[in-house]
Amino acid sequence: MIPPGYHPTDRKRSWGRLPRGLQYVAEPTFHDEIPRLAQAAGAAEMSVLAIGLGRSYGDSGLNLGQAAIDMRRVDRxxxxxxxxxxxxxxxxxxxxxxxxxxxxxxxxxxxxxxxxxxxxxxxxxxxxxxxxxxxxxxxxxxxxxxxxxxxxxxxxxxxxxxxxxxxxxxxxxxxxxxxxxxxxxxxxxxASTHLDQENIAFGGLDEFFALADESAQSHEHTVSWIDCASRGASLGRGIFSRANWRTDGRRDLHDDAKGITFPIDLPGFALNPLSLKLFNTVYYGRQKSKPALQDLHYEQVFYPLDAIFGWNRLYGAGGFYQYQCVIPPETARDAVAELLDAISRSGQGSFLAVLKTFGDVVSPGLLSFPRPGVTLALDFANRGDAAHMLMARLDDIVLAAGGRLYPAKDGRMPPVLFKAGYPEWSRFARQVDPACSSSFWRRIHHG
CATH class of the missing domain: 3.30.465.10 (Uridine Diphospho-n-acetylenolpyruvylglucosamine Reductase; domain 3)
Known part of the structure; x- marks a missing residue:
């Protein structure tokens, strides 16, 4: 039975476009509609989940076969x-x-x-x-x-x-x-909508960690792009970006209508070890040649990919997985090197690999992902068993290093890795609303 106020659709997908399936979706305009819709789902013996703009990469924002309340119009x-x-x-x-x-x-x-x-x-x-x-x-x-x-x-x-x-x-x-x-x-x-950003090329992980330590004191915003196709002496090379807000009083805003649209799903053969290595080599060289210090709008610093509408189609019609882990400081150097080596050897590297250090500001959240250490995030095209075998190998490295994965980016994390990485999970489970669920939670908690 379809709950009143809902309609069936298979068009609500995660950003990675995995997994896929039917959901029963309601689209309220006012927040006082939400209790009635949630109760209607319960009367139809369905769990319910609030969903938004679909930028979670895996199944944490999906409730396949069940009810979902699309909150996008409840936006005042x-x-x-x-x-x-x-x-x-x-x-x-x-x-x-x-x-x-x-x-x-x-x-x-x-x-x-x-x-x-x-x-x-x-x-x-x-x-x-x-x-x-x-x-x-x-x-x-x-x-x-x-x-x-x-x-x-x-x-x-x-x-x-x-x-x-x-x-x-x-x-x-x-x-x-x-x-x-x-x-x-x-x-x-x-005091401005612009930032001063400095880009610094580094040749390996030791240089990255030195830059990260130095920049944490001098810059509010830091992140690195990593060439995940490099090996040997070049393993872990990349571009370190650090930025601070300017104080010039400018107040210009972004425009959501501006950007380019990625028109098609790339064919699977377009993403191969040769094209990945070529892209990473060219990108590294181009970034090295740019001016070291730039005056940039916040849109360019924080949201460069938002200017490419539908960039997730880059990975083809089969979708993709994002893999993001955090490794504690005491094991970070060796574990990150081992992760990058495994990725490079697999030939399944990413165009968009990011490496960053987290600080020690503690979140109140029981399942909050960040912790002191280093986080590595990258995308893998859905190549079936080959991709799953690689990610299973990465799981072993993360688990041995005492790290964890980010549920918002996950579509296949094993329950054992989730429970090891989030020791407060059972305390969290006691607070779960009996009417709420998600594809992620059923997979992790009951899988």
Whole structure:
């Protein structure tokens, strides 16, 4: 039975376009519609999950065969104090729209992931982080209050001091502790919408770690692109980028209508060891030749891929997996080298490999991904058994190093790796709303 207010569709997919299947989707406009829709799903013996702009890469934002409430139209700003930078907004508001509302007043999100096309509720549910993690931590650090609807309690307000256990489970809780209706967030002041960014080529991992240590003290935003096709003496070479906000008073904003569209799914043969090595070699050379210091708009610093609409089609019609891990400091150097060597030898490297250090700002979230150490993120085209065998090898390295994977990016993590990486998972499970579930949670918790 299809619940009232829902329609069946197989067009709601993750950004990696894996896995795929039918969901029953409702699309409310006002947050007071949400309880009725959630109850209708329950009456039809379906679990429910709030979904947003579909930028989770795997199955954490999917509820295949079950009900999903699309929050994108529940997107109003409820209150904004432009003198203190405190904003309260409905969960469906995108970071893109949030920025256009607050940046003219000299405010910006406290941290931002690599895309602005995420909802505020999704950002909290995945406890997103950005290039400034070593300074600001994840977004959960700046969340003041949440409005959460639960099937067993109705609409409640939670904060670090009110219902602290439920608040801790909801930050990074993958939408499983209830339906987030609104978020109250502390923004940060900016004196310009531009940053000074410096790009520095490095020849290997030792140089990367030295740059990361040096830059953590001098720069708010740091990240590195890694040539994951290199081997031998060049293993771990890349481009280190570090940036600070300018103070020149400019207030120009991004334009979501500007960009280019990736027109087709690339054929599978286009991604091969030769093309990957060629791309990485050319990209490394081009980045080395650019001016070391550039005055860039925040759109260029934080969201370069947002200018390519549908860039996920680069990996072909079969979709792709993103693999993002974090390794603690004491094992990071050797484990990252082992990961990069395994990837390079497999011939399944990525165009978009990122390496970054996390700081020690602790998130309140029980399932928050960032921890002190180094995070490596890269994409693998879905090549069936070959891709799964490679990722299983990477899992072994991560597990042995005491690391963990990012659920927001995951579509195939083994339950044993999840439970080893998130020792608070059983404490979290006690806070899961009995009406909520996801394809990820069923795979991890019951698989």
């Amino acid at each position: 700003v409820m209150a904004f104090d432009w003198t203190t930078g405190v904003i309260r907004a409905e969960a469906g508001l995108s970071l893109s729209d949030l920025i256009t509302r607050v940046a003219p007043h000299g405010w910006f999100p406290p941290t931002t992931p690599g895309t602005r096309f995420v909802t505020l509720g999704g950002a909290v549910a995945n406890d997103v982080h950005g290039k400034n993690h070593h300074r600001a931590g994840s977004i959960g650090v700046s969340v003041r209050r949440l409005g959460l609807w639960r099937s067993d309690r109705g609409l409640i307000e939670i904060s670090p001091t009110e219902e602290p256990d439920l608040f801790a489970a909801t930050i990074g809780g993958l939408g499983l502790t209830g339906l987030i209706q609104w978020v109250e967030l502390q923004l940060v002041p900016i």
